[in-house]
Amino acid sequence: MSDLLTFHFDVDGDDFTSAGQASVQIKKNLRQLGIAPDTIRRVSIAMYEGEINMVIHAGGGEADVTVSETYIEIVLKDQGPGIANIEQAMQEGFSTAPDAIRSLGFGAGMGLPNMKRYTDYMNIESEVGVGTTITMRVNI
Amino acid sequence: MNNYEHSVYLDVQKCIGCTTCLRHCPTQAIRIKDGHAVINERRCIDCGECIKICPKKAKKAVCNKLQDMDGFKWKIALPAPTLYGQFENMDDVDYILDGLLKIGFDDVFEVSTAAELVSAYTRIYLKRKDIKKPVISSACPVVLRLICLRFPSLTDNIIPMLPPMEIAAMMARDKAKAEHPELSDEDIGVCFISPCPAKASYVKNGFGSYKSRVDKVISISDIYFQLINAMEHTDNIKSLSKSGMIGIGWASSGGEATALFNDAYLAADGIDNVNRVLDQIENDNIPPLEYIELNACTGGCVGGVLTMQNPFIAKAKLQTLRRYLPVSQNFIPKEQEGEVPADYFFSEMPTYYPISRLSASMSESMRMMSEIQTLRKELPGIDCGACGAPTCQAFAEDVVKGNANLSDCTIMYRSQLLEYLSSKDDTSDGK
Ligand SMILES: Nc1ncnc2c1ncn2[C@@H]1O[C@H](COP(=O)(O)OP(=O)(O)OP(=O)(O)O)[C@@H](O)[C@H]1O
Ligand code: SF4
Ligand code: SF4
Numbered sequence: 322m323s324d325l326l327t328f329h330f331d332v333d334g335d336d337f338t339s340a341g342q343a344s345v346q347i348k349k350n351l352r353q354l355g356i357a358p359d360t361i362r363r364v365s366i367a368m369y370e371g372e373i374n375m376v377i378h379a380g381g382g383e384a385d386v387t388v389s390e391t392y393i394e395i396v397l398k399d400q401g402p403g404i405a406n407i408e409q410a411m412q413e414g415f416s417t418a419p420d421a422i423r424s425l426g427f428g429a430g431m432g433l434p435n436m437k438r439y440t441d442y443m444n445i446e447s448e449v450g451v452g453t454t455i456t457m458r459v460n461i
Numbered sequence: 462m463n464n465y466e467h468s469v470y471l472d473v474q475k476c477i478g479c480t481t482c483l484r485h486c487p488t489q490a491i492r493i494k495d496g497h498a499v500i501n502e503r504r505c506i507d508c509g510e511c512i513k514i515c516p517k518k519a520k521k522a523v524c525n526k527l528q529d530m531d532g533f534k535w536k537i538a539l540p541a542p543t544l545y546g547q548f549e550n551m552d553d554v555d556y557i558l559d560g561l562l563k564i565g566f567d568d569v570f571e572v573s574t575a576a577e578l579v580s581a582y583t584r585i586y587l588k589r590k591d592i593k594k595p596v597i598s599s600a601c602p603v604v605l606r607l608i609c610l611r612f613p614s615l616t617d618n619i620i621p622m623l624p625p626m627e628i629a630a631m632m633a634r635d636k637a638k639a640e641h642p643e644l645s646d647e648d649i650g651v652c653f654i655s656p657c658p659a660k661a662s663y664v665k666n667g668f669g670s671y672k673s674r675v676d677k678v679i680s681i682s683d684i685y686f687q688l689i690n691a692m693e694h695t696d697n698i699k700s701l702s703k704s705g706m707i708g709i710g711w712a713s714s715g716g717e718a719t720a721l722f723n724d725a726y727l728a729a730d731g732i733d734n735v736n737r738v739l740d741q742i743e744n745d746n747i748p749p750l751e752y753i754e755l756n757a758c759t760g761g762c763v764g765g766v767l768t769m770q771n772p773f774i775a776k777a778k779l780q781t782l783r784r785y786l787p788v789s790q791n792f793i794p795k796e797q798e799g800e801v802p803a804d805y806f807f808s809e810m811p812t813y814y815p816i817s818r819l820s821a822s823m824s825e826s827m828r829m830m831s832e833i834q835t836l837r838k839e840l841p842g843i844d845c846g847a848c849g850a851p852t853c854q855a856f857a858e859d860v861v862k863g864n865a866n867l868s869d870c871t872i873m874y875r876s877q878l879l880e881y882l883s884s885k886d887d888t889s890d891g892k
């Protein structure tokens with residue numbers, strides 16, 4: 322047995338009302354592990370933004386969180402449309418969110434920039450028509 | 462916070478161990494052990510949800526009785542504005558205040574008058590540049606405790622200003638001493654007339670190192686009939702009430718926030734909504750807001766478990782009562798308009814108390830959590846409650862923490878038993 326803990330979540334793309342549940346759950350788990358409050362906050366924000374993106378832009382996906390004694394890693398994987406221009410997507414304010422979603426308060430184009438800001442490492446792999454995988458790490 | 466004295470307790474005689482309350486406790490503080498409910502004191506936030514839901518009325522609140530005031534020479538009643546919404550055909554608060562004097566109090570000091578000052582000072586406080594936004598109200602003690610137990614990163618969003626009940630107690634004492642210089646501090650007894658058990662716990666425990674200035678807490682439901690009998694609808698009633706619309710508005714959800722004359726607020730009520738809003742604030746997923754009013758009870762304090770009226774009816778009654786009142790009847794002195802006086806603040810804010818932590822060591826916590834994950838997969842996952850825990854996940858945690866036995870799960874027990882019997886069969890076959 323390795324001493325890594327893993328958590329897996331299916332992020333349902335059809336049920337917008339349940340979006341954000343995985344990040345609430347991971348927050349509970351990290352509290353049980355005694356992780357520092359500020360670290361928990363950073364992880365849960367990054368996770369939340371990524372989870373919402375998968376629901377809004379990619380029709381759902383999967384989230385895997387790995388906890389070691391020195392870092393927390395979040396991998397978000399979807400089979401959505403992919404991101405054609407990652408550099409552009411990373412810019413604050415860039416968004417392709419549809420109007421219906423904007424009226425709910427999303428679509429400010431702040432999700433990806435926030436994920437970058439709150440984590441120590443972030444990598445986006447994306448292919449148009451195939452999907453997107455985002456890996457983030459927060460050091461403990 | 463470790464030795465927190467609670468006001469919600471269980472009457473073991475009445476509890477039949479039906480498991481109804483298990484699922485309704487927002488902090489999963491309840492387990493069924495030896496046929497009856499047991500409350501985990503470290504987790505309980507005194508929200509009163511279990512009192513509301515128990516079909517056997519086995520969950521109760523400990524509050525003071527009117528006789529507990531007997532030891533004081535000068536007895537002051539501090540009615541919560543919620544009290545005003547509990548009566549039929551009530552068009553003047555003075556009848557209620559006069560009733561309180563008739564049942565034995567020497568003076569009354571309305572919490573709603575202090576609430577108007579708290580509103581005024583909060584408007585000033587929000588202009589400060591050095592504070593963390595959104596500012597979260599400190600009025601609901603259940604919310605305060607919930608934040609300290611579950612939302613560590615939000616403890617410094619709580620407004621460090623004392624809630625209206627405390628300001629009222631402070632002002633009531635000063636008034637008594639000014640009018641009756643012969644009274645000593647010990648002679649004066651301040652009694653809050655409360656809509657909920659959480660206020661009683663708050664008075665017993667204080668907040669951080671702050672000690673409450675309220676001496677006793679009596680529930681609205683406890684003095685209700687005595688008060689009704691004492692209330693007289695006569696014409697020559699003394700004019701006692703000094704509350705305006707704002708002060709009385711504090712009794713229901715939204716009243717506190719709207720009194721800030723600031724559009725950037727949110728008011729949420731009901732413990733589930735409160736939990737969700739706090740989660741969202743922690744995720745930075747709210748529009749830029751100045752102020753967050755949170756009430757654990759549905760509808761605000763009018764939804765408190767120790768009240769007599771349905772919260773929505775109480776709210777409607779309060780609206781009628783407020784209709785012809787001035788917006789506010791309490792104003793801060795001109796010379797103080799720039800800043801909030803020092804005695805309006807808590808002496809110290811409490812800090813995060815990590816109740817859910819599995820172990821003090823991270824590697825041990827990780828080992829335990831992986832054990833919990835493995836065990837959770839073996840459990841049936843139907844959250845039946847028969848083991849005495851609210852969910853299979855909670856049961857797995859209890860077992861790994863050593864607080865429950867795997868055989869408490871009837872389904873696991875059955876399969877263990879079958880396994881055992883078949884192994885028995887094997888040996889007897891071999892004979
Ligand atoms: N998983 C994804 N699959 C496909 N496209 C994505 C994905 N995540 C983000 N994008 C694209 O990147 C853009 C920027 O994402 P970002 O999260 O920063 O903003 P947003 O989701 O549009 O708005 P906000 O997060 O502020 O609500 C999105 O509008 C979308 O076009
Ligand atoms: S609801 Fe809870 S306290 Fe009431 S009888 Fe059932 S188990 Fe006992
Ligand atoms: S008062 Fe609230 S927190 Fe305490 S045991 Fe009852 S439901 Fe749970």
Ligand SMILES: [Mg+2]
Pocket residue numbers: 370373374428431432433
């Ligand atoms: Mg986004």
